Amino acid sequence: MRKVLVLITVTILLLSVNVSAAEVIITHLAYQHSGTYYHDYLQKKAEEFNKTHPGIKVEIIIGVQDQLATMMAGGVPPDVFDLPDFGYLGPAGQLLDLKPLLERDKLLENYNQAVLRLVTINNAIYTMPSQLNMFLTYFNRELFEQAGLITPDKLGPAWDWDYLIAAGKKMTIDQDGDNQPDVYGFDRAGGAGWRLITVQHGTWFYAFNEKMQPVRSLWNSREVVTAIQTYERVFRERITPHLALPRTEEQKFYFWTGRTAIDIQDQLTAIGNYFKDMPADWDMALQPRGPAGPIALSSCVGPSIFASSKNIEAAWEWVKFHTAVRENAEELARATGGFPAMVSAQHVYPVLTGIENKNYRAIFEQSNYMQPPEAGYPLPSSLNPRMVNMNPVWQGLTPAVNHLEEIHRQMQAIIDEMLAAGN
Numbered sequence: 014m015r016k017v018l019v020l021i022t023v024t025i026l027l028l029s030v031n032v033s034a035a036e037v038i039i040t041h042l043a044y045q046h047s048g049t050y051y052h053d054y055l056q057k058k059a060e061e062f063n064k065t066h067p068g069i070k071v072e073i074i075i076g077v078q079d080q081l082a083t084m085m086a087g088g089v090p091p092d093v094f095d096l097p098d099f100g101y102l103g104p105a106g107q108l109l110d111l112k113p114l115l116e117r118d119k120l121l122e123n124y125n126q127a128v129l130r131l132v133t134i135n136n137a138i139y140t141m142p143s144q145l146n147m148f149l150t151y152f153n154r155e156l157f158e159q160a161g162l163i164t165p166d167k168l169g170p171a172w173d174w175d176y177l178i179a180a181g182k183k184m185t186i187d188q189d190g191d192n193q194p195d196v197y198g199f200d201r202a203g204g205a206g207w208r209l210i211t212v213q214h215g216t217w218f219y220a221f222n223e224k225m226q227p228v229r230s231l232w233n234s235r236e237v238v239t240a241i242q243t244y245e246r247v248f249r250e251r252i253t254p255h256l257a258l259p260r261t262e263e264q265k266f267y268f269w270t271g272r273t274a275i276d277i278q279d280q281l282t283a284i285g286n287y288f289k290d291m292p293a294d295w296d297m298a299l300q301p302r303g304p305a306g307p308i309a310l311s312s313c314v315g316p317s318i319f320a321s322s323k324n325i326e327a328a329w330e331w332v333k334f335h336t337a338v339r340e341n342a343e344e345l346a347r348a349t350g351g352f353p354a355m356v357s358a359q360h361v362y363p364v365l366t367g368i369e370n371k372n373y374r375a376i377f378e379q380s381n382y383m384q385p386p387e388a389g390y391p392l393p394s395s396l397n398p399r400m401v402n403m404n405p406v407w408q409g410l411t412p413a414v415n416h417l418e419e420i421h422r423q424m425q426a427i428i429d430e431m432l433a434a435g436n
Contacts, residue, residue: 036068036069036070037068037069037070037324037327038070038072038324039069039070039071039072039092039093039324039327039328039331040071040072040074040091040092040093041055041059041071041072041073041074041091041092041093041094041095041316041331042074042075042076042080042081042084042091042093042094042095042096043055043073043074043075043076043094043095044076044077044095044096044097045075045076045077046077047095047349048349050348050349051345051348051349052073052075053348054335054344054345054348054349055073055335056073058334058335058341059071059072059073059331059335061334062330062331062334062335066327066330066331066334069324069327069330069331071331074091076096077096078096078097078098078099081094081096081099090319090321091319092318092319092322092324092327092328093316093317093318093319093322093328093331093332094316094317094319095143095314095315095316095317097314098391099317099391100134100139100140100225100389100390100391101224101225101226101390101391102139102317103134103137103139103140103225103317104134104135104137104223104224104225105224106320107319107320107321108139108317108318108319108320109139109317109318109319109320109322109325110137110138110139111138111139111140111141111317111318111329111332112133112136112137112138114329115138118333120333120337123337123355123356123357124142124354124355124356125356125380125381126381127380127381127382127383128142128145128313128354128380128383129142130383130385130386131311131312131313131383131384131386131389132313132315132386133386134225134386135223139317140313140314140315140316140317141315141316141317141332141333141336141337142313142315142336142354142355143313143314143315143316143336143342143345143351143353143354144313144314144315144345144346144349144351144352144353144354145311145312145313145314145351145352145353145354145380145383146280146281146282146311146312146313146314146351146352147280147281147309147310147311147312147352147379147380147383148205148209148277148278148279148280148300148309148310148311149277149279149281149297149298149299149300149309149375149376149379150165150172150275150276150277150297150298150299150300150301150375151268151275151276151277151279151283151288151295151296151297152164152165152166152274152275152276152295152296152297152298153268153271153273153274153275153293153294153295154293154294154295154296155271155293155294156184156196156274156293157180157184157274160180160183160184162180162183162184164296164298165275165298165299165301166296166297166298166372166375168298170302172298172299172301172302172307173301173302173303174210174243174244174301174302174303176301177199177275177277177301178246178247178250178252180198180274180275181197181198181199181247181250181252181253181274181275182198182250182251182252183198184196184197184198184252184274184275185197185198185250185251185252194251194254195272196272196273196274197252197253197254197266197272197273197274198252198253198273198274198275199247199252199253199273199274199275200253200266200267200268200273200275200276200277200278201253201255201263201267201268201276201278202244202247202248202253202255202256202407203255203256203403203404203407204278205278205310206244206247206277206278207240207241207244207403208310208388208398208399209277209278209300209308209309209310210240210241210243210244210303211236211237211240211241212303212305212308212310212384212385212388213240213300213301213302213303213304213305213306213307213308214236214237214239214240214303214304214305215236215303215304215305216231216234216236216237216240217231217385217387217388218230218231218232218237218398218424219231219387219392219396219424219428221387221390225387225390225391226431226432227390227392227396227428227431228428228432229425229428230420230421230424230425230428231421232417232418232420232421232424233414233417233418233420233421237417238413238414238417240303241403241406241413241417242413245406245407245413248407248408248409249409254266254273255407256404256407256408267287268287268291268295269283269287269288269290269291270291270292271291271292271293277300277301278310281350281351281352281366281376282350282351284350284366284368285350285366295371296371296372297371297372297373297375297376298372298375299375299378299379299382300379300382306382307379307382308382308383308384309379309382309383309384310384310388311383311384312384312389313354313383314351315336315354316332316335316336318332336354336355337355339355339357339358342354342355342357342358343358343361346358346361346362346365347361347365350365350366352376352380359376359377359380362376393431395427396424396427396428401420403416
């Protein structure tokens, strides 16, 4: 009898060892700068997942781009990651195309077509849609009403760049007669606005190949020139404090001070961070309409799976669990303030951010007008539009056509050099 008990005990121990050895470990490298709320959410979901998925253990690692690059160079990339700046790995064959899995599990219907276009590259999806980052129009309702103007949320298709500039001019007011406006029509014109109007003209600054590599500069194209000439009017009509005042003075006219009428270059996170204590009645609307529509600069963030993962199905189950379960998507929105990519989870957002009395439907409508994927392709700093100095045009020192032609020559030379080097 004693021998039988010993044999049973040994057998149980062996089985335990085998079960432990068979446990699948899924590593998820999460972006350090996504913040504590996101990290806490991921850790909580990983613990829930581990309990409900015996045989799979998710381990969360917090890191930055250098850490992922080091792991890749060492041949040990994580199974899952959600860091920016690595989108080029998809077309290079290093990321898993999630579209077949989304189709298999009937998850594509969770997202509207604009979101899917945003994450689709060459008919493949390398990023699981989790949250949307997009720009809206924010406007000071009091300043519009004082000027006797129809507000953007009531204009429909008439809310375009012509109306924006005309309204901005009417709301740029010198109240005390010192030849210095006390209220401006348009906030921070040196920011994302000129890139926004470019996509609204149906173009971007580069043409790309199937590997997301820039192959041709479009800086001197008719569409880009027309977009920049339109945006130049913002400065010519003097409806913005940008370049008219020192930076320290310009900050006194940021939209949330109540001294500027229109803001088109803040994402939804500005609502909680800046607008909460705004000393004026503000609201929101679609972006102003350009020739290609009221398109917004936008991005869709979420996790990706390395194609080299030895546990594709387990990694996919984890990705689905923390992004594609409605209750979890809502919980993530509550935790971070981000806007859910899942249509069924978006209803919680107005309550979460306390904007039930605002035109929050504009958020849902704007999600149907997202930038083309190429506007989000990663670029070296030498080609990044954000690094280009457009001040000579805004200051009236150089015609837009001439300045854009010079930029085109510079950028095309950089592209040609990159292509010749095989980069």
